[in-house]
Each structure stands twice: as structure tokens, then as C-alpha cells.
Amino acid sequence: MTEAKKDFSKIIKDAVETGEPTFIFNHNKPEAVILSNEVYEKLVKGYNDLEEKAFYSHLNERANEGPKELIPSEDIVKSNQEYNPFSDLSDDELFD
Template sequence: MNYMNLAEAKDKLSQLIKDSAETTEPVTITVHGRKEAVLISLTEYESLLETIQILKNQKLVKKIAGALNEVKQGRVVSFKVIKKDA
């Protein structure tokens, strides 16, 4: 994670915003040496919100866990088979 003090972040805000759109790396902004804020891209922010929504839905979490367990056990169907049946 990149760290930057508030004064530097103010000076470089335009570039930080452009850079955030091109990377998933967050920038932690410090004030008097303390971590106070994080700058992330809109895409990363929306992804975090979506993850939070998924994790709030216990039924969905159980379905995902069950599906992952099936994959681990090898109970999968190849894409070729699915495509062939379509």
C-alpha cells in the first residue's frame, strides 16, 4: 500500500485520481503521521460494496461455500459439455 501525507496528496490529487483508475493499489493518506483516509478507484469501491452486499446475504454465502466445496470434490461439468448440450 502506498502512503502519502495530506499536503502531498493535495498537490497531486489530479494525478492520484488518474492513477487510481489504472490500478487496484490504494493510497493511504496520513495526517500528522496517522493513517486517516484511503483513496481507491471507483471500480474498487463498487467491488467492495458488492462484496459487502454478498456477505450480508447468509443464504448466498452458504450457496457459494457449497459450490466451492463441490469444485474441491471434483463435482464439476466442463464448459465443452455445457456448450454441447446448449
């Protein structure tokens, strides 16, 4: 970390020019990573793309399984009322 403090500008410049990360260690343990903004944005975009693919894959699996037992919405509303600790309060009390 001491070295990183001294050469921070050079570390940033190298990260931007090479696209390679710079790992910052404290007592021989990794503490941080310095990346160029371009590399960071690629990582975030890749993560978001994978997350979206996983979501749609899961959604597709559920759709392919077909419908299970359908529960009428009235039953859901009634069941939630039984467990709702706020159901006895008026709108004025809830939204004061």
C-alpha cells in the same frame, strides 16, 4: 495530506489505472483512502453479498432448530398494549 493536495489529480489517475488504494496520512496517522470507483463498487458488492449470506445462514439455522413455543398473536397484541404509552390517545391525537 499536503502532498495529496498538490498531486490529487495524479493520485486519482494512479488509483484508476492500477486499481491500488492510496492511503492519505495526517501526522503519520491514516486519515483516508482513495480508491477507484471500480474497486469501491467491488468492495461494496462483496460486503453486501457476505451480509446476505450471513442473513440467510442465520435464517436457515433458525429454521433447522424447529419451532419453539408458539405464542398466539392476540397475546402479543395484549402484552404490547400494557407497555404502550400511547394506547390511551385517540387516532386524532396521535395523527394530528
